[in-house]
Amino acid sequence: MLDEERVILMTRMAAYERKEGRQNIKIGNYFRSDYIAVQVLKSLFSVTVAFALVAALYVFYHFDTLLQEIYQMDLPAFARKVLTYYVASAVSYGLLTYVVSTYRYAKAKKSLKQYYHNLKKLNAMYEQQG
Amino acid sequence: MTDLLEIREKIKILYSKYEFLILPVVKFVLAFVVLLSLNNRLGYMGQLDNIAVVLITGLMCSFLPSGFIVLFAAVFSLLHMYALSVEAALVGFGVYLVMFLLFFRFGSKDSLVVVLTPLLFAWKIPYVIPIAVGLVCGPVSVVPVGCGVITHYLLKTVADSASAINTLGEEDISAKLRMIIDGLVKNREMVVMIAAFAVTVLTVYLIRRLAVDHAWTIAMAAGALLDVVILLIGDLLYDINISLGGVLLGSLLALAVAKVIEFFRFCVDYSRTERVQFEDDEYYYYVKAVPKMAVAMSTKTVKRINPQRSRGDGGNRVTTERTGGTSGRYGASKTAGRSPYRGGRSVTIGSVSQEDPFEDLSEDDFDDNY
DSSP: OOOHHHHHHHHHHHHHHHTHHHHHHHHHTSOHHHHHHHHHHHHHHHHHHHHHHHHHHHHHHTHHHHHHHTTTSOHHHHHHHHHHHHHHHHHHHHHHHHHHHHHHHHHHHHHHHHHHHHHHHHHHHHHHHO | OHHHHHHHHHHHHHHHHSHHHHHHHHHHHHHHHHHHHHHHHTOOOTTTSOHHHHHHHHHHHHHSOTHHHHHHHHHHHHHHHHHHOHHHHHHHHHHHHHIIIIIHHHHGGGTHHHHHHHHHHHTTOTTHHHHHHHHHSOGGGHHHHHHHHHHHHHHHHHHHTHHHHHHSOTTOHHHHHHHHHHHHHTOHHHHHHHHHHHHHHHHHHHHHTSSSTTHHHHHHHHHHHHHHHHHHHHHHHHOOOOOHHHHHHHHHHHHHHHHHHHHHTTTSOSSOOEEEEEEOSSOEEEEEEOOOEEEOTTOEEEEEEEEOOOSSSOOEEEEEEEESOOOEEESOOTTTTSOSOOTTOOOOBOOOOSSOTTTTOOHHHHHHHO
8 A cells, every 4th residue: 555645755855866865875975084085085186187287288388498408407406396386286175175075074964864864754654554 | 027927937837847848958059059159269170160060969968968068068179179289289188177177076066157158258248157156056156167267268369379370380389389378377367357257256146145135136236346346456457458348238238137047046946847766665666746836927916096086184095906816826736725835935916007196195194004
């Protein structure tokens, strides 16, 4: 026998799972620290690739100058400078990711609260029906 | 105004009824216009600058997720740049990749803004974007707006330096690269635009969320004003030759568009028809859930205030009548008798005769009657 109230509840939950809940449920599967760590790691990868790309464009841009001056250049000092830029970019972008991820995790958890409540309600309905 | 409100309600019903048709058509039109605009601006690859290719791509976009419009626009622009010169394509690819890696991770939800911004720049009405985005989206949308501005200036730099690139020989790789990168990195107009748009988006967003009367109107006016001020300051500081007339006219147009957005802001019904599937131990459920919707089209309360010039006190008669009060309901059956308005919003349409009804009223009469 179909329970109308239960079908309504299940429909609402399924609609949530299909739309805004999809991302939230994914986030909710993580512990807070794990989620933030994964996001920061992804950001570090992104910033590394982006930095390499910008560095490559820089080299192409100054190709003639670099070719002429490469033998007079203080290469360790140049490498230190590049490394400093990389670390500064990575740290600032990592920090930004940390802040955004923390906010997103808190928001997702808040949104999932009602979903979990409905899940418990649904479970109770099934148990009641026997 | 009455007609407009009725039209809005009709659009709302039409949208909920034919959403499965309207959305693909809108996506097709958007993709078609964006790709056509790209072909007009760049158009270096003959094979792509073909209406059939644009139509086919637009049709593909109509049933794919909206992010594909961004992808196809990026591919089209890169191919045009490649046809012009490999160096231009290389810079374009680098810029797109950096934007994708660094910025899209935070603001990928409103990715359509990235293609809409260059489109509106091409139509000379870019000032619509920050106000509209501030009204409709969140603060993170600053990121796609910024990316859209960068994309516009990338396309502009490539288009502007096309003739110079063509005159350079195959071996001048470094010169070609330098020309495009300089056009982008040393472009102060771009920096000023990004700053102005970012501040405008945030201002409009923050003000429209305030719990004050007319927050939306204040937000759009403040946003437009701030946008103009920042652009003018930028013009003074960096001498970037922004046309004052263009900025003012564009901002006025942006205000008009923002007003239209405000008018229709509840028209797009986000709790649309749901088609969901799930199962339990006993059944498979295939459910179509249709949202209930109020139709307040023909509910008009006409208040007639007839000043009576009778011999004695000169009092006024106020009569209220309801004309054709048949507020319908779409897809509803169970809640008859309740308020026809859902979501705490109601529309009361009133009208008075064209003669000045308050002509003979004293201030005391006003207090008594209203």
